[in-house]
Amino acid sequence: MAFADNLRLLPAITEIAALHLLDENGSVVAEIPNAPGKTGSLTIYHALALKHGRIDAPAAEEGLQLFAEHTEDAKARPGAHPNIDRLLEVIASGKGYGVQIVPA
Numbered sequence: 001m002a003f004a005d006n007l008r009l010l011p012a013i014t015e016i017a018a019l020h021l022l023d024e025n026g027s028v029v030a031e032i033p034n035a036p037g038k039t040g041s042l043t044i045y046h047a048l049a050l051k052h053g054r055i056d057a058p059a060a061e062e063g064l065q066l067f068a069e070h071t072e073d074a075k076a077r078p079g080a081h082p083n084i085d086r087l088l089e090v091i092a093s094g095k096g097y098g099v100q101i102v103p104a
Contacts, residue, residue: 003068007040010047010066015104019045021055021086022098029097032083034104041083049099056096060087 013034019042021030032042044066045055052059064071067084074084090096 001068003040003066003070006066006068007043010043011050013039013043013046016042016046016101017104018042018102019049020100020102021045022100024095024098026098028100030086038083045083045099046101049101054096054098055087055090057091057094059096060090063087064091 016034018031018033020028021032023029032038032045034042044063047066048055048059048063051062055063064084064087067074067081067087070081071084074081074088078085
């Protein structure tokens with residue numbers, strides 16, 4: 001399925017201002033805001049957090065599938081899709097992230 005089709009199947013993010021990714025110490029290491037150009041990533045990361053409880057290797061694998069056609073583009077152009085790059089890094093390193101939802 002295409003990225004846009006996948007997004008339609010995931011929970012809404014209307015009540016979310018941002019999603020924080022947390023390191024093993026609970027420190028915020030990244031933020032995905034509910035902002036233009038980031039809503040697709042926020043939607044996917046939110047759905048992964050709801051299902052998996054954190055962003056670990058199994059969640060990252062699922063996330064790459066949900067990003068669909070953007071995943072291949074990210075692999076071909078590192079840095080162009082930082083939220084996909086992060087999932088690839090989780091798979092490669094085996095290190096995941098905790099998740100904190102920031103309500104709107």
